[in-house]
Amino acid sequence: MDYCKNCGVELDENMEYCPLCGQKTNEKTPSSEKIICKKTENTKVYPRFERLTKKQRLKFFWELSGIILASAIIITFFIDFIINKNITWSKYSITVSLVLLVNTTLFTFLRQRQFFFLILSFLSTSVLLVLFDLYSQNSGWGIQLGIPLLFSFYVWISLIAIITKYNKHHGLNILAYYFLATGFFTICIDGILSFYQTNGLHLQWSIIVIACLIPISAILLYIHYRLKKEIYFKRFFHI
Numbered sequence: 001m002d003y004c005k006n007c008g009v010e011l012d013e014n015m016e017y018c019p020l021c022g023q024k025t026n027e028k029t030p031s032s033e034k035i036i037c038k039k040t041e042n043t044k045v046y047p048r049f050e051r052l053t054k055k056q057r058l059k060f061f062w063e064l065s066g067i068i069l070a071s072a073i074i075i076t077f078f079i080d081f082i083i084n085k086n087i088t089w090s091k092y093s094i095t096v097s098l099v100l101l102v103n104t105t106l107f108t109f110l111r112q113r114q115f116f117f118l119i120l121s122f123l124s125t126s127v128l129l130v131l132f133d134l135y136s137q138n139s140g141w142g143i144q145l146g147i148p149l150l151f152s153f154y155v156w157i158s159l160i161a162i163i164t165k166y167n168k169h170h171g172l173n174i175l176a177y178y179f180l181a182t183g184f185f186t187i188c189i190d191g192i193l194s195f196y197q198t199n200g201l202h203l204q205w206s207i208i209v210i211a212c213l214i215p216i217s218a219i220l221l222y223i224h225y226r227l228k229k230e231i232y233f234k235r236f237f238h239i
Contacts, residue, residue: 152188
C-alpha cells in the first residue's frame with residue numbers, strides 16, 4: 001500500500017494523484033517535508049500547569065486543597081449523622097480539616113510574612129489541641145502539655161528560619177546551627193514532659209542528646225571558619 005507523501009493518506013496502486021490533497025503520487029516534496037520537520041522540532045508542548053507562575057501554582061494548590069478538605073468535612077459529617085443520628089467521631093476529622101484549611105490559607109497568602117504566618121499558624125493549631133482535649137473528657141493535657149510542646153516546636157522552626165535567612169555563608173556552619181537548635185528543642189520536649197508528669201523539671205535523655213550535638217557542632221564550626229572560605233555541601237562531599 002502506497003501513501004501520499006504530502007498528507008499521508010492511503011493510495012491505491014495505480015493512482016497518479018492523491019484523492020485528498022491532489023498531490024502527484026510520484027512528485028517529491030522535500031521543501032514541505034523540511035518545513036513540517038522544522039516546525040515539529042521547534043514546537044514544544046507545555047502543559048498548562050507548567051506555564052503558571054509560582055504564585056498561581058500556590059493559589060491553584062490552595063483551591064484544590066480547599067475542595068478536598070471541604071469535601072472531607074461534608075462527607076464525614078453526613079456519614080456520621082446518618083449512622084449515629086448525632087456528631088460523634090466526625091468532629092475529629094472536621095476539626096483537623098478546618099485547621100488544615102486555615103494553615104493552607106495562611107501559607108498561600110502570608111508565606112512572605114513569616115512572623116505573622118507562624119503566629120497565626122500556632123494559634124490555629126493550639127485551638128486544635130484544645131478542642132481535642134475537650135473532645136476527650138477535658139483532662140487538661142491540651143493546655144498543660146500540647147500547647148507548650150507546640151510552642152517549642154514553633155520556636156525551633158523560627159530559629160531554623162532565622163539562621164537560614166540571615167546567615168551569609170551557607171556551609172557547614174548552617175548544619176552546626178541546626179544541630180544546636182535541635183538540641184534546644186529536645187531539652188524543651190524533655191522538660192515539658194517531665195514537668196507535666198512529675199510537676200518538676202527533671203532532664204534525662206535530652207542531656208545525652210545535647211552532649212552529643214554540642215561537640216559535633218563545634219567541630220563543624222571549626223572546620224567552616226578555620227578554612228576561611230565557604231564550604232558548600234555539594235563541593236565538600238563531592239555530590
